[in-house]
Amino acid sequence: MSSYADIAAKGPKQTPEEAAAPQPPQVEYSESASTSSLIDVDTPSVRTVPSDFAEQEVQTETQAARIDREDEAKERAEKIRAEAEFAKKQARRKARKADTWLTKKFEGLGDGASGALAAVNVLALVGLSGFLGYRAWGLYDHGRLSWKHVGLGLGVLGAVGAVEGVFARYLYKAKKDQ
Known part of the structure; x- marks a missing residue:
């Protein structure tokens, strides 16, 4: 069995241009490049954080939104719990009323x-x-x-x-x- 190199050596020869690696792309330099789109770090448009940023309770908008959602969920849970407690009290009151009515009937x-x-x-x-x-x-x-x-x-x-x-x-x- 022959190797790839042996078979390739029997075929037609490449020209030097074909055998050479392709040229890397060239960067064109021009002196008219504008630097106006670059941000200057000395201008007030650059955002900086206060020195006590790490000690702040809420550091990001996402964190603030999550805290708001958790607070709303707690409020809903408290409201549901209060409604359930009220319903239990109502049921107890009705049961006590029926109990009293039945006891009075038997007393009679x-x-x-x-x-x-x-x-x-x-x-x-x-x-x-x-x-x-x-x-x-x-x-x-x-x-x-x-x-x-x-x-x-x-x-x-x-x-x-x-x-x-x-x-x-x-x-x-x-x-x-x-």
Whole structure:
């Protein structure tokens, strides 16, 4: 195998002008060049910074804009926090008002009415439990009782128990005040 140099040596010879490197571009000197566009450092148009520049809290316009944005964000957050606090107070006030109303209604019940209400609550819970037990037994008898059905029944019993617990608490609270 031949090298590139061997193959190039067999070809036509270059003229001295072709073999020479290209000439670098020449700069033309003229004495009429204007220096009016150059800035003189002694004129007041050159910006200088004060000697306490490094100690200044805000040094650039970008930094000042960032500080302004942060301050606006803090103000918005404070406003949102105040609105949320006001909404919480309103909700507490409404809950307390409903609590007081319900307690007054139960206070108005006589001993016989409150006893009847407690008996109805117990009977309702026993009746619901009996119905759910009967349905569960029917599903078990047909082989279709699953954990999903058991969980659903327990969830219904838990929800009813929670509602009755709330009403029982108000009934107890109303009777305690008398």
